[in-house]
Amino acid sequence: MRLMIVIGSVRPGRAGLPVGEWVRSRVEADGRFELDWADLAEIALPFLDEPHHPSKRQYTKPHTIAWSERVDAADAIIFVTPEYNHSYAPALKNAFDFLNQEWWRKPISFVSYGGVSGGSRGVAAFDPVYTTLGAIKTTANVEINFVSTLIKDGVFHPGDKETAILGKVLDELAELAPALKALRP
Numbered sequence: 001m002r003l004m005i006v007i008g009s010v011r012p013g014r015a016g017l018p019v020g021e022w023v024r025s026r027v028e029a030d031g032r033f034e035l036d037w038a039d040l041a042e043i044a045l046p047f048l049d050e051p052h053h054p055s056k057r058q059y060t061k062p063h064t065i066a067w068s069e070r071v072d073a074a075d076a077i078i079f080v081t082p083e084y085n086h087s088y089a090p091a092l093k094n095a096f097d098f099l100n101q102e103w104w105r106k107p108i109s110f111v112s113y114g115g116v117s118g119g120s121r122g123v124a125a126f127d128p129v130y131t132t133l134g135a136i137k138t139t140a141n142v143e144i145n146f147v148s149t150l151i152k153d154g155v156f157h158p159g160d161k162e163t164a165i166l167g168k169v170l171d172e173l174a175e176l177a178p179a180l181k182a183l184r185p
């Protein structure tokens, strides 16, 4: 099973990187998944610049074709994301918008972070986005409250709660990945 970890914030000094590195180390220790590390800061998609609706899959730009192939190859995806102004992270929304069929029946989950809300409003803002694209979200999702207090010298130190829930996320994704693969064209 190929699991893609998408880092959804692209700012210098972002909390998304240490949080994502924690997710990656946990996935590597788990051993059930082959990993694809997709940092949107490195991928550097521009704002959606395709002339055709993504559902037609008539891509004209190399960055779109590369992103399409990468998402296509994923059997499951974890999005690591903050909430910005009680809503979604814009680079991640843009990355969703670039594609269409590639998300269909893809098992996904979110690791969100923020202040008291743990980024939950950012994930809630994505509900209509992934739903209309046909992706299927796990019931468990990791919400990290007051993330800045858990990052020391660029390393994220999870509590027992975060570690336990990430384990549930991986179990759900491992269960959904083969089942949903059968439903994709």
Ligand SMILES: Cc1cc2nc3c(=O)[nH]c(=O)nc-3n(C[C@H](O)[C@H](O)[C@H](O)COP(=O)(O)O)c2cc1C
Pocket (backbone or CB within 6 Å): 009, 010, 011, 013, 014, 015, 016, 017, 082, 083, 084, 085, 086, 087, 113, 114, 115, 116, 117, 118, 119, 147
């Ligand atoms: C533009 C902006 C908007 C933010 N809005 C929220 C918010 O609505 N809720 C919240 O809990 N934190 C908010 N924060 C604080 C973020 O949780 C915190 O800065 C976090 O580190 C952002 O993730 P990042 O570092 O990966 O970009 C905001 C931060 C920024 C830069």
